[in-house]
Amino acid sequence: MTTLSVFDQSQPETARTVTENPAEIRELLARHGVRFEQWPTRDLPADASQEEILEAYGDEVAKLKAECGFQAADVVSLNPDNPQKEALRKKFLDEHTHREDEVRFFVRGQALFYLHFGNEVFAVLCQKNDLISVPDGTRHWFDMGPEPEFTCIRLFTNPEGWAADFTGEDIAARLPHYEALAGAAG
Template sequence: MSNLKIFHDGEPENPQLVVESKAAMAVELAKAGIRYEQWQATKPLTASPSQEEVLEAYAQDIDRLKREEGYQTVDVVSMQPDHPDKAVFREKFLDEHRHSEDEVRFFVEGQGLFTLHIEGQVYEVLCTKGDLISVPANTAHWFDMGPNPHFVAIRLFNNPEGWVANFTGSDIAGRFSRLEN
């Protein structure tokens, strides 16, 4: 189940607000400049859909975001609990970092925990099937797929080269929750 927890950045054990309604999550995240919305497939997907099937099922929303935000590149990424390099991939995203472009993810299946550090607040956003999150360019954040990752996600990029991280050097990510799946 998707949820949002908002903390003061110095109090990782005491959320100031916990939100479980997706509509209320969208409102709270919008206040911080974060796009959060839900998408529905326009056609059923097979049990193990190809990238083409996934992109076709969500083409209307993908095209809308490309028009609105100018995204140039779209792909589908997946991670399963039996992936031999899952621990390496998990570790890659756990430290606070920024990107020079938006980080846009739509969860076709599974889940992931995006944590954003904005103006003294920490926003933990557990995204699940049907959730889109867009972390604006230059927003400090980290991502946890958990020790047993399971997700299929659509990614949209402004930069045809894709995802480039600039790590902040802060240890804040280690003080907040991890996704335990």
């Protein structure tokens, strides 16, 4: 189930707020300009190709492209048997920003987005059906866990794809990781 945990960065060991209510999650995130929606998903084979996934969600991708000016869409999919899973997890675990909105629609599985606003960190456990759009310039990081299992459609205004500016702050190392938060949610 999708959850939102809110932490004070000076007391990272305990979440101040935890909710599983999608309307409340949407409202709390919207206060910071984050778009959160839940969309229906389609039944696709576990080994569906990027092309098959993008075709299945062609109408939704086209709508977001027209609405937000996105130029490119792709699919990222990770499974526990991926030999590069540790390196990929580490790549996204440090706080960073982007010069464009970071949009993900989860068509399978789950992962955590951490969003850093002032003294607060919002940890959003996104799951199948969740669409999240993190505004450009928002400090954040992503934790797919030690055994990643998810598929997301990503949209970009930059046709070259994902590019990050790392903040150099250690906040990500001080908060509970995926193992603690996803385990608590399950």
